Amino acid sequence: MKIGFIGCGVISTAHLEGLEALKKANQETFHLAAVCDLNAERAEAFAENAHKRLGKRPVVYTDYLRMIEEEPLDAVSVLLNHDLHHTVAENCFAAGIHVQMQKPLAISPYYGRKMLQDADKYKKVLTVSEPSVLGAENVALARAVKDGVIGSVYMMLDYATVSLNRTFFAGTAWRHFKGTAGAGWINDHGVHRTHMFTEVNGPIQEVFAYTDIFEKELSDGKSTIRPTGEDSSVTVFRFENGGLGHWMCSTAAHGEKMGGVWIYGSKGCFRPGRHVALEDGTTIPMVDIVSQYAADIVQDPFAHSYVELWDAILNRKTPIASAQKGLEALSTVFAALESATIGQPVRVKDILNGERHAYEDTVMEEMK
Ligand SMILES: NC(=O)c1ccc[n+]([C@@H]2O[C@H](COP(=O)([O-])OP(=O)(O)OC[C@H]3O[C@@H](n4cnc5c(N)ncnc54)[C@H](O)[C@@H]3O)[C@@H](O)[C@H]2O)c1
Structure with a gap:
């Protein structure tokens, strides 16, 4: 083709x-x-x-x-x-x-x-x-968790902070405006994470978030912009199956970046891309998880797509x-944005079915 x-x-x-x-x-x-x-x-x-x-x-x-x-x-x-x-x-x-x-x-x-x-x-x-759900490692992660390798999931923790030093992410100004990117980094990067969360542990029921734009001006040396998309978001959520989550992303973390994903279950901890650490002291390297659960999948996530x-x-x-899973991941991001807008927890299904859209209205306004 x-x-x-x-x-x-x-x-x-x-x-x-x-x-x-x-x-x-x-x-x-x-x-x-x-x-x-x-x-x-x-x-x-x-x-x-x-x-x-x-x-x-x-x-x-x-x-x-x-x-x-x-x-x-x-x-x-x-x-x-x-x-x-x-x-x-x-x-x-x-x-x-x-x-x-x-x-x-x-x-x-x-x-x-x-x-x-x-x-x-x-x-x-x-x-x-x-890419966060495709390629052998990511498919193996989801299959292994669903197979109960770490027991039932209690908590999923995901931190991603970088500093742009007040310049543009990936050299692109459009990423910093709601009218072109839908939101700040929580949409661009955050949607990778929500897609992974739901692939690994099922749908998210409810989200609460605070967001902010700390860096009021960004410049690449040629042009200066005033972003309308958030540069920092701190979020807590609950899965439909009862598990809890804490997820944050920021492009305004100066001096030192931090990051990583920890998935805690009733029997151990999964560190995606690294290993599984079980309560009895056993460590299973990622390579063994991949050969057990995703030997049929090509390694490169983009090739897999x-x-x-x-x-x-x-x-x-x-x-x-x-596309349906993509919509669910996007709706989880917008549940966080809606929550930060109205100051209350928001159910993902209310975003998914279009019932709540106070934040989305501001995106549409800017798209005009
Ligand atoms: N890891 C990932 O999966 C990943 C990483 C980066 C970007 N993305 C996604 O890929 C998409 C593009 O991101 P990017 O970083 O490559 O952006 P980019 O700005 O670097 O590239 C977009 C390109 O589209 C061109 N373009 C704009 N309007 C056009 C039009 N009407 N017709 C033809 N060309 C046009 C621009 O000239 C530019 O070269 C976004 O949806 C982004 O979220 C995914």
Whole structure:
């Protein structure tokens, strides 16, 4: 099948590497037939890189509508800022093309729901490239916890703090505005975490959060912006199965960063990417967990996202990173944002079904 990439920015190289990993493993995968970016120079450089890695140069476009009209594509991967996800997806579905979307599924839950409806209306596949639940290590984590390796989950703790030193995250100003990114780092990075939480331990029932914008101005030396998206969020939550969670992310942590995930169960602790430590003193290295639980899964999460897309299109297989799961992860982030807005705990299902939207309204206002 033929695929096109829309957007050749920061994350697109990881996707190219994913396709390259599948090619090297002689696994049947998509032919990258066309790429598109508004920035022609960037698109040309990306096509050159693709030529080197995959052996064929994709056709270059600067207008994605032209690309989907002229190229006989089976699928596209949409690698664009969050505010464009829903419109581009709809145009691709209408052109008869399946879509792999980057996380977060959409800029906000309203648009996420619309995307699921559009995929249904046009009978097209919509998957999410969510690396935190894909690839052998992440699949092994979820399968091992569900298999009871650490017993029943009591607590999930997730900390991610970095300092931007008051510049732009990944060199991109759009990430700091609600109107283009939906929120601050809690949406961009936080959605990886909520997707992982729910994949490992089931749906989250309720969230309480405080958020803030500590750094009122950011600058990359050329332009200065006043962010509208939060740079710091501290959140507590409860899973539907009773487990508790504490999750925070900040891009305003100066001097020293900290991070890591700890999952505590009734029999031990899972340190994703590292090991399992059991109460009897046994340590199980990650490599053993992977060989026991995910020997069938390709290592690279981005390569895995294309295996999922392929299987969803050809074999109607439900992907791990389905659009529905992506919507749930996004709704959990927005439950935290809603909570910080109204000063009360918020149920994820009230965000998922559109009943509560005080924070989302501010995003829509800024999108105008
Ligand atoms: N680990 C991950 O999974 C991961 C990491 C980074 C980014 N992402 C996601 O990938 C997406 C893109 O992020 P990024 O960091 O690559 O952003 P980016 O800003 O670096 O790249 C976006 C590209 O899209 C191009 N573009 C914008 N509007 C366009 C249009 N209408 N038509 C064609 N091209 C257009 C821009 O010129 C830019 O090159 C986001 O959804 C982000 O959340 C995922």
